[in-house]
Amino acid sequence: MRRLRYLLLATLSLPLAAPAEEARNFLLLGQGEVDQYAHLLQRPDIDGVQIIYTWRQLEPQKGQYDFSSIEQDLVRVSALHKQLFIQIQDRFFTKEARRVPNYLLAGNGYGGGLVAQSDDDPGEGPQTQGWVARQWNPNVRERYQQLLQALAKAFDGRVEGINLPETAIGVDDKHDKAFTCDKYFAAELENMLFARKVFKQSTVVQYVNFWPCEWDNDHRYMERLFDAAFKHGVGLGGPDIVPYRKAQMHNSYPFFHRYKDRLALIAMAVQEPTLTYRDPNTGKHFTREQFDDFGRNYLGASIIFWTTSSPWLLQ
Numbered sequence: 001m002r003r004l005r006y007l008l009l010a011t012l013s014l015p016l017a018a019p020a021e022e023a024r025n026f027l028l029l030g031q032g033e034v035d036q037y038a039h040l041l042q043r044p045d046i047d048g049v050q051i052i053y054t055w056r057q058l059e060p061q062k063g064q065y066d067f068s069s070i071e072q073d074l075v076r077v078s079a080l081h082k083q084l085f086i087q088i089q090d091r092f093f094t095k096e097a098r099r100v101p102n103y104l105l106a107g108n109g110y111g112g113g114l115v116a117q118s119d120d121d122p123g124e125g126p127q128t129q130g131w132v133a134r135q136w137n138p139n140v141r142e143r144y145q146q147l148l149q150a151l152a153k154a155f156d157g158r159v160e161g162i163n164l165p166e167t168a169i170g171v172d173d174k175h176d177k178a179f180t181c182d183k184y185f186a187a188e189l190e191n192m193l194f195a196r197k198v199f200k201q202s203t204v205v206q207y208v209n210f211w212p213c214e215w216d217n218d219h220r221y222m223e224r225l226f227d228a229a230f231k232h233g234v235g236l237g238g239p240d241i242v243p244y245r246k247a248q249m250h251n252s253y254p255f256f257h258r259y260k261d262r263l264a265l266i267a268m269a270v271q272e273p274t275l276t277y278r279d280p281n282t283g284k285h286f287t288r289e290q291f292d293d294f295g296r297n298y299l300g301a302s303i304i305f306w307t308t309s310s311p312w313l314l315q
Contacts (some may be wrong), residue, residue, distance in 0.1 A: 023296055026050050026305045027313075029067050031057075034076040037308055041080045048083030048160060050269075050305045051071075054099035055090050055133070058147060062103045065150050074158065083160035085205070085267075085305070088151070090133035090144060091117070093167055098131055098230065101143075109139045115176045117169045127275050132169045134176065135191065136183035145194045152198035153222075158175060161203035161265075164192060166239045167225075168210040181213035185221045189228060196234050205235040210251050226255045226263075235265030241304070242275045243286060243294035253299065260300020267303035269293050270310060288312045 019210050024047040029037060040046055046251050051073055059065055061310060070086060077084045092099055104113030114131040134140045151162065167188055192206045206229065211221040229236050238252055238261075245253075256266060279286055288310065295301040306313065 010138065015161050023301070024048070024303045026083075026267075026303055027048045027271065028305045029308050031073065034073055038076075038080060040308065040313055041077070041082050046082070046139055047303075048085065048130075049077055050085040050087060050163065052087040053091050053094075055088065055144070055147065055222065056099040056101050058088070058151070059101050059143075061252045062107075062143075063146070065147070067151070067154050067293065068147060069154065070159075071153075074155075085161045085163055086151070086155070086159055087163035087165060088147070089165055090110065090135070091131065093130040095129050095131075100133055104133070104140060104143065109137075111137050111140070111178065113140060115171055117171050132171065134179075135187040136179055141187050141191065144191060148191070148195050149198045152195075152200075152202075152290065155202065156199050157191065157201035159202050161205055161235070161267075162195060162199055163237070163267075164188075164195060164204070164206045166207040166209050169212055169275075171212065181211070183222075185211060185219075185224075189225060189271070192225075192234055193232055196232050203235050205237045205264050205265060207237050207239055208252050209238050209248065215250055215257075222252060222255050226259050229264075230259060233264045235267060237265075237267035237301070238271070238299075238301075239269050239271060241268045241270050241291050241295040241301070242274060242277050243279070243290055243298075243313075245277070256299040256301075263300070264303060266300055267305065268301040269305040270295075270307060271305075272309055275307065275309065275311075284286070 026047055026048045027037060027040060027046060029049045029051050031053065034049065045177050053070060057069060058067060088101065096115055100113050103304050104110045111134050113134065115134055117130055117132040135144065169178050195204045208225055213219060214221050226236065242248065260266060275285065277286055278284060294305050
């Protein structure tokens with residue numbers, strides 16, 4: 001009896017487990033749209049915004065940076081007592097979008113700066129034609145890292161975080177003989193770790209969904225990226241939450257699930273195309289509750305970036 005009383009008292013004296021961090025919701029906005037959606041940002045269940053900025057916009061001339069658009073958005077977001085994630089885009093998903101600095105397109109040593117690509121969804125084939133910066137070219141990569149360093153000098157600790165764009169690209173090596181999947185993976189890993197090095201206070205989030213040449217981690221790209229992110233305190237995320245979608249379940253999703261309690265941050269997005277997907281069991285569009293449950297509980301997301309066309313935001 002005395003032993004039982006001792007065990008009971010010992011159990012009661014153990015510290016209670018800390019409650020799970022409350023999930024945060026951010027809006028996906030375009031540049032200059034903060035005022036337009038101020039009514040949504042004023043909601044208590046919205047914590048901030050993610051806004052995409054293109055490389056060309058931020059570096060109109062070589063080594064000359066223009067961060068006025070970020071400054072303006074940051075002022076407006078801060079006035080509403082919300083937080084800002086900035087996404088620095090070096091890949092584009094329409095034929096017309098070539099939004100890198102002109103010196104990369106025409107200058108020597110950059111191989112044309114961009115290469116034609118398709119937004120390739122493994123298992124479903126090419127989706128949308130577009131362009132991607134030749135990050136496997138060391139001169140292009142060096143200029144991109146210079147941009148990241150300048151951004152860190154201006155905004156580290158002032159913005160909540162910085163997103164690096166998704167890993168999925170489709171490049172035909174006939175358009176660039178220097179491209180290999182190994183070189184591309186090494187370049188993206190280097191950029192991610194460089195961003196973590198220069199952003200010492202703001203969170204760094206690398207979007208990862210697929211790797212070219214890989215399926216079911218058969219090149220260990222996915223495994224190596226998640227392991228590096230864990231070891232170096234980098235957050236990871238993805239451009240789409242689609243519950244148990246086959247292609248993602250053979251690529252990034254199982255790794256998010258495996259690492260969900262180990263990564264510095266997991267941040268996932270529900271974009272407009274994501275809203276078009278349907279639950280195969282019901283034939284109906286996925287609901288907010290389904291996105292939220294899969295995103296939070298399976299993938300481990302503590303932040304979800306929501307498109308403003310999400311039905312629950314229109315109610």
